Amino acid sequence: MWHDVKLMNNTANALFGMVLFILMMSGVWWVIQRPMFTLTSIRVEGMSSQALKHVNALTIKNSAIPRIRGNFFTANLDAVRGAFESVPWVRKASIQREWPNKLIVKLDEHVVLGTWGDDGRLISVNGDVFTANLAEAEEDADLINLSGPDGSEKEVLTQYQEFKKWFSRINLEPDEVKYSSRYAWSVKLNNGMQVELGRVQDGKTLQDRVDKLMTVYPQLISSLEDSIQSVDMRYPNGLALKSSHSSMGLKKQTKASGKT
CATH class of the missing domain: 3.10.20.310 (membrane protein fhac)
Structure with a gap:
């Protein structure tokens, strides 16, 4: 081996390169650790x-x-x-x-839109759920309440935006949108009226049910004024209406027919 000059030179070069690399790395490490x-x-x-x-x-x-x-x-x-x-x-x-x-x-x-669920979390206009001071959020905007199963945040936000567009036709907007664990939708409007819309059967289920309500709403509001408490739109050929007359303190359950 010691008579193989070429091998000895290659070995010496490799060792020298290794030592040089270690010295360079040590120098770099020393430099980057300087207080500056x-x-x-x-x-x-x-x-x-x-x-x-x-x-x-x-x-x-x-x-x-x-x-x-x-x-x-x-x-x-x-x-x-x-x-x-x-x-x-x-x-x-x-x-x-x-x-x-x-x-x-x-x-x-985050730009806050409302609260998410019942545990004090907030939801942003982008559908992100986050935790922050509720009082600070209330200074930013009138918070709506959205809720749904875990992972449904963006779906609920998208549906809220659709509800807002649909109900604007009667100058109302959602204060609360709930998507239950049974995948049923309900909306509480800013006049206090609760609207039960049920589960989605196809891509137009919710819009069709809201449209059906829009058709009979002027008639309902003219006869019942502000006494409507809730409307159940899950009936295929009509709706169930619950109202209360504040001056008499009475509650009644009625049904109004409507076309699907």
Whole structure:
């Protein structure tokens, strides 16, 4: 072996290359650990230059900053993004490095639409369910209530938007939309009237039932005025109506026919 000059040269070159690589990596590691690369500034702003309404410095300091590890080079940007997206009201975070010791964080806040279910969670206009201060949400808008089985958030939101369009024909809009565990739909309108629409049988079931209500609604409202409590549209050839007359304190159950 020792008489094989070519093999010895190749072995020496390999060892030399390995030592050089280790020295280079040690030098790089020494450089990136210098104090000048310690993160000293994290700039937080809204995406598209939009001002942040609910996320403030105190919330970030308490919720996100303690979870950030590393310096300019070693900080894991995915982990940093996750830390900021765990902050209440934050929908999405984008992180960039700025030489030599800064991070730029851009946040997209949730725009609240209403509450989801009965456990105090909120739902955004994008159908995202999140947890935040309810009092803050109530300052933003008049909250509607949506509810449904887990995973149905976007379906319920889409159906709410359809209901809003359909009921606008009689100058009403939903205050509450429920999608039950049995996959039945019900709507409470802003005049207090509850509308039971039942389960979907085909792509037009709900719209057909709302259209049927629209047909007889002027007649109902002219005779019963504001005493209608609920309307059940699940009957194939009619509807069930429950009303109360406040001046007499009476309740009655009636049926009105209507064409499907």
